[in-house]
Amino acid sequence: MEPITGTAAGVPFTALPPEGVDGPAPLLVAWHMLDAPRSDAAFAAALPLTGVPAWRVYLGMPLCGARMVNGTMDAGLERVHRDPLRAYADFMISSAADEFPAALAELRTQLPLDDTPVSLLGGSLGGGVALLTLARAELPVRAVALVNPAIRARSTVALIERFTERPYPWDADAHTVADRLDFVARAGEIGDRAPLLVVSGEQDAPEFRTDAADLVTALRSHGATADLTTVPDLAHPLADEPGIDPAPQLPHAKAVDDILTAWFTR
Numbered sequence: 001m002e003p004i005t006g007t008a009a010g011v012p013f014t015a016l017p018p019e020g021v022d023g024p025a026p027l028l029v030a031w032h033m034l035d036a037p038r039s040d041a042a043f044a045a046a047l048p049l050t051g052v053p054a055w056r057v058y059l060g061m062p063l064c065g066a067r068m069v070n071g072t073m074d075a076g077l078e079r080v081h082r083d084p085l086r087a088y089a090d091f092m093i094s095s096a097a098d099e100f101p102a103a104l105a106e107l108r109t110q111l112p113l114d115d116t117p118v119s120l121l122g123g124s125l126g127g128g129v130a131l132l133t134l135a136r137a138e139l140p141v142r143a144v145a146l147v148n149p150a151i152r153a154r155s156t157v158a159l160i161e162r163f164t165e166r167p168y169p170w171d172a173d174a175h176t177v178a179d180r181l182d183f184v185a186r187a188g189e190i191g192d193r194a195p196l197l198v199v200s201g202e203q204d205a206p207e208f209r210t211d212a213a214d215l216v217t218a219l220r221s222h223g224a225t226a227d228l229t230t231v232p233d234l235a236h237p238l239a240d241e242p243g244i245d246p247a248p249q250l251p252h253a254k255a256v257d258d259i260l261t262a263w264f265t266r
Contacts, residue, residue, distance in 0.1 A: 001016070001017045001019070003015065003016055003041070003044060004016075004017070004111075005041070006110065007066075008059075008102075008103040008104075008106035008107045008110065009099065009102035009103045009105070009106045010099070010103075011059050011060060011099055011100075011103040012040060012059075012060035012065055012066035012067060013040055013057050013058060013059050013060065013103070013107070014040045014041045014043075014044040014057075014058045015055060015056070015057045015058070015111060016044060016048055016049070016050075016055070016056040016057075016058075017055060018052070018053050018054055018055060018056075019050060019053075020053070021053055023112065024112045024113055024114040025053065025054050025055055025112065025113065025114060026053070026054040026055070026113070026114055026116050026118075026119070026142070027054060027055050027057060027107070027111075027113045027114075027116075027118045027119070028049065028052060028054045028055065028056045028057070028118070028119040028120075028121060028264060029057050029058075029059060029100075029104070029118055029119070029120055029121070030043060030044075030047070030056065030057070030058045030059070030120075030121035030122065030123075030126070031058075031059055031061060031096055031121070031122045031123070031125075031126030031127075031129040031130060032058060032060075032061060032064070032123055032126050033123040033124035033125065033126055033147075033148070033236075033237070033238065034061065034064070034076065034092065034124055034125045034126075035124055035236050035237045035243070036237040036238065036239040036240060036241050036242065036243020037123075037237075037238055037239040037243045037244075037247075038061075038064055038065075038073065038242075038243045038244060039060060039064050039065030039066075039243070039244050039245070040058040040059055040060040040061075040064075040065050040066075041058070041065060041245065041246045042065075042239060042243050042244055042245060042246055042247065043058050043123065043126075043238075044056070044058040044246065045239075045246035045247055045248075045249065046238045046239045046247075046249055046250070046253045046257075047121075047123075047147075047238065047253060047256060047257050047260060048249070048257065049121075049257060049260055049261050049264065050261070051261040051265060052260075052261055052264045052265055053265070054119065054264070055111055055112075055113060057107060057111070059096070059100070059103060061092055061096050061125070061126065061129075062091065062092055062095045062096060063075050063076045063079075063092075064076070065244065068244075073244075076088070076092075079091060080160060080163075080164070081164060084156070084157050084160040084161075084164070084168060085153060085156075085157050085168065085174050085177055085178060086173075086174065086177055088160070089125065089128070089150065089153050089156045089157070089181065090153070090177050090180075090181060092125050092128075092129075093125055093128040093129050093132055093150070093181060094132065096126075096129040097129050097132040097133050097136065100129070100133055101138060101139070104118070104139070116142065117139070117140035117141055117142040117194075118139065118140075118141060118142060119141070119142045119143045119144070119145075119264055120133060120134065120141055120143075120144045120145075120194075121144070121145050121146075121147075121260065121264075122145075122146050122147070122149060123146075123147040123148060123149070123238065124147070124148055124149060124150055124236065125150045125156070126149075127146040127147065127148070127149025127150055127151070128149065128150040128151070128153075128156075128181060128183075130144055130146060130149075131144075131146070131149070131151065131183040131186075131190070132181070132183075134190050134193055134194065134196075135183065135186050135189045135190050137189075137193065141193060141194040142194060143194055143195050143196075143197075143263070143264060144194050144195070144196040144197070145196070145197040145198075145199065145260050145263055145264065146196070146197070146198045146199065146212075147199045147238070147256055147260075148199070148200060148201050148204045148208055148212075148234075148236050149198065149208070149211075149212065150181075150208070151182075151183050151184060151208070151211035151212065151214075151215050152178075152181070152182045152183070152184060152207075152211050153177065153178040153180075153181035153182060154178050154182070155205070155207035155208060155210075155211050157178070158207055159205055159207065159208075183215060184211065184214045184215050184218050187215065187218035187219050187221070187222055187224075188222050190219060190222070190224070191219075191222045191223065191224060192219075192222065192223040192224040192225065193224075195224070195225040195226070196216075196219060196224060196225070196226045196227070197226075197227050197228075197229065197259075197260075197263045198212045198215060198216055198226070198227070198228045198229070199229050199231060199256055199259055199260065200212040200213075200228060200229070200230050200231070201230075201231050201233075201234030201235055201236060201252075202230050202231060202232050202233060202234055203233060203234060203235040203236075204234065204235060204236050205236060208236070212228055213228060216228045229259055231252065231255055231256060231259070233252065234252045234255070234256070238250070238252070238253040238256065239253065
């Protein structure tokens with residue numbers, strides 16, 4: 001079936017209907033990466049999760065896809081250079097999490113969804129959105145999966161420091177923000193709220209690989225069902241550049257898609 005596009009409470013989305021399901025179906029909500037694929041439509045093409053018997057709704061992150069400024073990602077890049085923690089990572093993650101409850105309420109009026117708990121999927125910074133949503137405990141969640149996720153804001157800043165070749169000027173407020181976006185430290189708040197899977201690329205940044213293992217260990221210490229799967233030869237992106245428009249699924253994205261499909265179906 002063809003993707004459905006629209007907006008929910010001002011948030012652009014791409015929705016994929018479940019195959020072979022008559023009537024209302026469960027909902028799986030996904031937030032894309034800021035690396036490729038960096039739009040809701042491109043993320044849906046990279047990870048369509050066709051075998052999952054649920055509506056898969058991919059929400060657009062701020063300043064991405066249909067919300068790009070002047071048709072480019074330059075506004076987001078400007079934030080990266082201005083303040084990679086507060087103007088970029090915190091803005092992207094917190095804004096997307098803040099707008100989710102209203103978007104979810106409107107999605108329930110637009111699509112034939114059942115009233116079971118939602119499942120969450122996030123890639124890279126989108127993984128931070130899924131984790132912040134889970135930590136806030138504002139809605140029941142069935143299952144969560146993360147792909148090369150941004151688990152600790154300090155790790156994200158470290159990667160950006162290498163990209164910009166500029167050290168980040170940490171101050172007391174920055175440390176407060178980074179603590180709020182450190183989901184290993186917040187594992188006790190997340191607890192055993194939902195089963196969680198982290199999919200980590202073997203070639204992803206070392207900081208992200210370490211954070212993935214630390215999160216799973218921390219969640220398990222609080223009684224959660226948490227698993228870590230490593231995908232051989234997978235780096236951070238799931239699609240080729242520019243990663244804005246839908247593109248054919250790459251082999252390593254297909255490997256991730258198969259893992260996620262099995263997880264959410266189980």
